[in-house]
Amino acid sequence: MEVEERQTRKGKYAADISSIKEAEARIRPFIHKTPVLSSESLDALSGRRLFFKCELFQKGGAFKFRGACNAVFSLHDDQATKGVVTHSSGNHAAALSLAAKLRGIPAYIVVPKNAPKCKVENVKRYGGQIIWSEPNMQSRESTAAKVLQDTGAVLLHPYNDGRIISGQGTISLELLEQAPQIDTIVAPISGGGLISGVALAAKTINPAIRVLAAEPKGANDAAQSKAAGKIVTLPETNTVADGLRAFIGDLTWPVIRDLVDDVITVEDNEIIEAMKLCYEILKIGVEPSGAIGLAAVLSSSFRENPAWKDCSHIGIILSGGNVDLGVLWDSFKR
Numbered sequence: 232m233e234v235e236e237r238q239t240r241k242g243k244y245a246a247d248i249s250s251i252k253e254a255e256a257r258i259r260p261f262i263h264k265t266p267v268l269s270s271e272s273l274d275a276l277s278g279r280r281l282f283f284k285c286e287l288f289q290k291g292g293a294f295k296f297r298g299a300c301n302a303v304f305s306l307h308d309d310q311a312t313k314g315v316v317t318h319s320s321g322n323h324a325a326a327l328s329l330a331a332k333l334r335g336i337p338a339y340i341v342v343p344k345n346a347p348k349c350k351v352e353n354v355k356r357y358g359g360q361i362i363w364s365e366p367n368m369q370s371r372e373s374t375a376a377k378v379l380q381d382t383g384a385v386l387l388h389p390y391n392d393g394r395i396i397s398g399q400g401t402i403s404l405e406l407l408e409q410a411p412q413i414d415t416i417v418a419p420i421s422g423g424g425l426i427s428g429v430a431l432a433a434k435t436i437n438p439a440i441r442v443l444a445a446e447p448k449g450a451n452d453a454a455q456s457k458a459a460g461k462i463v464t465l466p467e468t469n470t471v472a473d474g475l476r477a478f479i480g481d482l483t484w485p486v487i488r489d490l491v492d493d494v495i496t497v498e499d500n501e502i503i504e505a506m507k508l509c510y511e512i513l514k515i516g517v518e519p520s521g522a523i524g525l526a527a528v529l530s531s532s533f534r535e536n537p538a539w540k541d542c543s544h545i546g547i548i549l550s551g552g553n554v555d556l557g558v559l560w561d562s563f564k565r
């Protein structure tokens with residue numbers, strides 16, 4: 232289907248509040264309603280009231296299960312029987328494997344050789360069939376194309392897909408019900424599926440709500456795209472946040488352009504400090520990509536920006552918790 236057609240099918244964007252509500256009804260039997268945590272210590276540190284939406288407790292350890300589950304259970308039986316394919320280095324791969332397992336269909340996962348070990352283990356745990364590729368987009372895409380040809384399965388993109396965006400948008404429905412006083416939501420951005428769904432749902436429910444993206448400096452294509460007014464891709468990325476190295480897509484860009492109020496970029500050391508605070512104060516194990524929202528709220532560029540002075544009740548999406556802790560555990564050994 233042409234991009235134009237896919238966009239206009241739901242009106243202006245690839246998803247809308249009705250597709251997000253449909254997704255919520257479709258995935259409700261399968262997903263966890265994740266808790267919202269708060270901490271007076273972190274409120275004091277940030278100078279705001281913070282509401283942490285704990286998607287690291289979602290099945291598969293990340294919000295990705297919402298979109299994957301919606302996409303897999305949206306397929307007609309005749310489409311679904313041959314299975315699903317994706318190329319992903321991480322959380323979408325595990326989420327798709329789990330969703331396919333629940334539907335009783337195969338999942339073929341093209342995984343780059345440099346993918347984090349714990350994320351590969353997750354794919355195996357949920358029964359995904361791994362096909363290795365070189366760690367570059369060209370190899371990932373050509374390997375996936377070959378799998379598609381061999382199997383006749385359906386390709387499910389990690390973010391540039393209305394069904395995925397709609398599934399991710401269910402986070403806002405839950406969060407605004409759990410903490411209706413929120414005036415701002417901060418979410419990580421990579422391909423933009425998460426923030427597109429979150430922004431579409433949140434701004435329909437409350438048009439005054441601010442939606443801010445958090446992005447690593449070493450993969451700041453969203454910030455550059457917003458500044459340029461068009462999609463910008465980077466020759467390379469360099470960040471500890473392994474889930475945030477993809478570039479925004481043609482279906483997520485219109486939502487990011489129109490509904491994301493700003494992109495806050497942070498350094499890797501700020502992300503690691505935020506992970507540490509999550510562990511020490513909230514007592515939860517968040518991965519780097521998942522902790523970036525807290526890093527953004529604590530960053531000087533956010534705190535010193537007069538535009539965000541009145542963001543007093545902030546929902547922060549802790550998007551995932553799949554992190555390789557081998558070195559940390561080794562450090563406890565005597």
Ligand SMILES: Cc1ncc(COP(=O)(O)O)c(C=O)c1O
Pocket residue numbers: 293321322323389390419420421422423424425426474475477518520521550551552
């Ligand atoms: C933990 C985590 N947070 C955030 C993201 C970004 O999601 P999106 O690509 O939809 O922007 C990802 C993507 O893989 C992720 O794994």
